[in-house]
Every structure is written in C-alpha cells, then in structure tokens.
Amino acid sequence: MAALKVAVIGANGRMGQQAVAAIRQADDLELVAEVSRGDDLTNVVDAGAQIAVELTVPASTKENLRFLVGQGIHCVVGTTGWDEQSLGALREQAAARPGVGVLIAPNFSIGAVLAMHFAAQAARFFESAEVIELHHPNKVDAPSGTAVHTAEGIAAARSKAGLGASPDATQHGLDGARGAVVGDVHIHSVRLRGLVAHEEILFGSPGEQLVIRTDSFDRTSFMPGILTAVRSVQDHPGVTVGLDKYLDLR
Ligand SMILES: NC(=O)C1=CN([C@@H]2O[C@H](COP(=O)(O)OP(=O)(O)OC[C@H]3O[C@@H](n4cnc5c(N)ncnc54)[C@H](O)[C@@H]3O)[C@@H](O)[C@H]2O)C=CC1
Ligand SMILES: O=C(O)C1=N[C@H](C(=O)O)C[C@H](O)C1
Numbered sequence: 001m002a003a004l005k006v007a008v009i010g011a012n013g014r015m016g017q018q019a020v021a022a023i024r025q026a027d028d029l030e031l032v033a034e035v036s037r038g039d040d041l042t043n044v045v046d047a048g049a050q051i052a053v054e055l056t057v058p059a060s061t062k063e064n065l066r067f068l069v070g071q072g073i074h075c076v077v078g079t080t081g082w083d084e085q086s087l088g089a090l091r092e093q094a095a096a097r098p099g100v101g102v103l104i105a106p107n108f109s110i111g112a113v114l115a116m117h118f119a120a121q122a123a124r125f126f127e128s129a130e131v132i133e134l135h136h137p138n139k140v141d142a143p144s145g146t147a148v149h150t151a152e153g154i155a156a157a158r159s160k161a162g163l164g165a166s167p168d169a170t171q172h173g174l175d176g177a178r179g180a181v182v183g184d185v186h187i188h189s190v191r192l193r194g195l196v197a198h199e200e201i202l203f204g205s206p207g208e209q210l211v212i213r214t215d216s217f218d219r220t221s222f223m224p225g226i227l228t229a230v231r232s233v234q235d236h237p238g239v240t241v242g243l244d245k246y247l248d249l250r
Contacts, residue, residue: 006230007033007049007073008040008058009064011121014138015078015219017051022223029230041067051230052097054079058141062086062155065102069093075102076229078222080145082241091239101233104180105243112199113243115214116146119201120153122210126203129154130179134190134198142189143180149242154201155183 006023009018010036016036023031030188033047037056044052051074058081063109070093082090082104094102107113123129131154133147153244156163165184170177179188197216203209216222232246240246 001028003028003030003086004230005032005048007031007035007047007052007163009035009042009052009054009068010037010060010079012036013055015222018219018225019055021201022227023230026227029227031054034222042072044068045071051076051233053077053230054228055101057081062089064155065090066093069097069100069102072100074098074100074233075105076226076233077102077209078108078226080249081104082145087239087241089192090142094239099237100123101236103229103233103236103243103246104239105128105225105229106145106224106243107197109197109214109216110225110230111214112146112197112216113225113247114249115201116150116242117244117249118154118212119203120157121149122203122212123154123157124163126162126205126210127163128166128184128202128204129158130166130188130202132188132190132200132202134151134192134195134200136195136197137193138165139191142191143187144189144197144199146197147187147189148182149186149200150199151182151185154185158184177248 006029008016008019011020015058023029032049033044052068054077056079061079119146131147131150179186199214
C-alpha cells in the first residue's frame, strides 16, 4: 500500500521537531512538507499532503485549520486554544467538506488519554473534584488544554449524576487562589523549570481520596498517539475531540 503523505505545520517547534522525526521513521508514512512560521501553507497542497499534523500556537491554529479543511486535507491537531465557539466554526467548515476528518487532541499521550477517561468514570462517585496541571515554563497558555478537557469530562459526569459544585466554604482570600473554574471544577496551574507535562486529578469524599496522575517526562510520549491519529483520521470524517474516540475505550 502507498505511504500516506503527511505535512507538519509548526515543524520548528518543540513538538513539531519530534513529529517530523517520528513521521520520517514510520515506513507507512511519507513526510512531504514541513511548514514553519512565515512559510506559505499552500506548500502543503503543492506537496500533495493528504494529512496535516498541526502543532503551532493558539493564535495560529484556527486560521490554519480553516485553510487546510477548505483544501480537503485531513487534520490531526495538537495545538491548544479550542473552545466551543471555535469548534463550532470548525464543524461548519468540515461540514462543507464531507469526508474530511479532523481530530482535535488535547493530549496525545496514552497515559493522559487514559487519565481523562478514568477521571470521567470516577467523577460521579466523589463529593469533591479538582485538577492540578504542571508544565514547563515556556508554555504560553493556562490552564492547559488537557486540564480544561479533563474538567469538562468530570463536570459532565457530575452533572449527569445530579451532583452540584464541590463543597467550598472559601469567602476570603487572594484573587486566583482557588484557580480557574471550568464547569464548576477548579484547575490549578503550576509552571516550573524542569517539568514537561503533568496532571493530577483529585477526588475526595468523607474519609477517602483518589488521585489519578499522569506524567509526560519527554515529548516522545506524544508520538505514538500522533502516529495512531495520522493513520486513523481518514476513517473518522467530521470533527472529533479527544484521541480516546479513536481508541475504542469503554
Ligand atoms: N496535544 C498534545 O499532546 C500536545 C499539545 N501541545 C500543544 O501543541 C502546541 C505546540 O507546542 P510546542 O511545540 O511546545 O510549542 P512551540 O512554541 O515550541 O512550537 C510552536 C511552533 O509553531 C510555530 N508557528 C506559530 N504560528 C505558525 C504558523 N502560522 N505556521 C507555522 N508555524 C507556526 C512557531 O514558530 C513555533 O515554532 C501548543 O499549543 C501546546 O500546548 C504540546 C504538547 C503535547
Ligand atoms: O504545551 C504543552 O507542553 C502541552 N500542551 C498540551 C496542553 O495544554 O494540554 C498537552 C500537554 O499537556 C503538553
């Protein structure tokens, strides 16, 4: 079978460089274009790419996707910054190109994907839930896309189970002390030199605690997920959020 032709957008970045190397090493994939900031995206089309891996910055990703989807190119997106409004616009763009698959993956690490899945399963059993995400200090967004997605999954499961917000008597304190709030779930963001990407999901009930922790010590942890997504995205037309949807998790 012919190798899938793949382009990487954001090829000079921390993730982009690793993705370029991983795709080059895969026998069933052919890297046909590397796009960096300032390069023309039409290079992707001219190179005949079937799939684009998008690893840029929140300020660039929506415009890149608008172009790529409009050209009928399947997209595997790791860049953060997608919210309900931008996802809605993307879904409309994808609907105008039936058959085109787009994966928005808040995290490609299998550990992080499983942590989010387990957190959603655990959420209905506990009175309290909070998320702590810890990252390298070069990260430009907070909270992390993974933490937002985790909190959304927990909030949906709690709401379905008829649970309200976690108990919290806080009345006084400094702004930000209780973190950001996504769907009633508090998220605390740590930025520390030496870290890569880490998350702790805390659940509490009277007399007990459950902690789900995932650690990416190196960006190689994201590569198997990216390769799986590249190989699968054509089979999932429309916009999918979360690599878990490609993994047959129950
Ligand atoms: N889904 C996942 O598993 C992961 C997602 N990420 C996310 O991926 C994104 C990239 O992360 P890093 O590689 O660490 O950032 P980075 O800052 O090292 O790389 C981003 C690259 O994109 C380039 N860029 C910006 N606009 C561009 C454009 N319009 N066209 C082409 N290139 C452009 C920048 O010049 C830079 O080289 C971030 O949003 C990050 O949160 C990071 C790690 C894992
Ligand atoms: O910027 C990063 O590094 C990461 N970004 C993603 C996020 O915001 O969740 C994924 C992972 O946490 C690494």
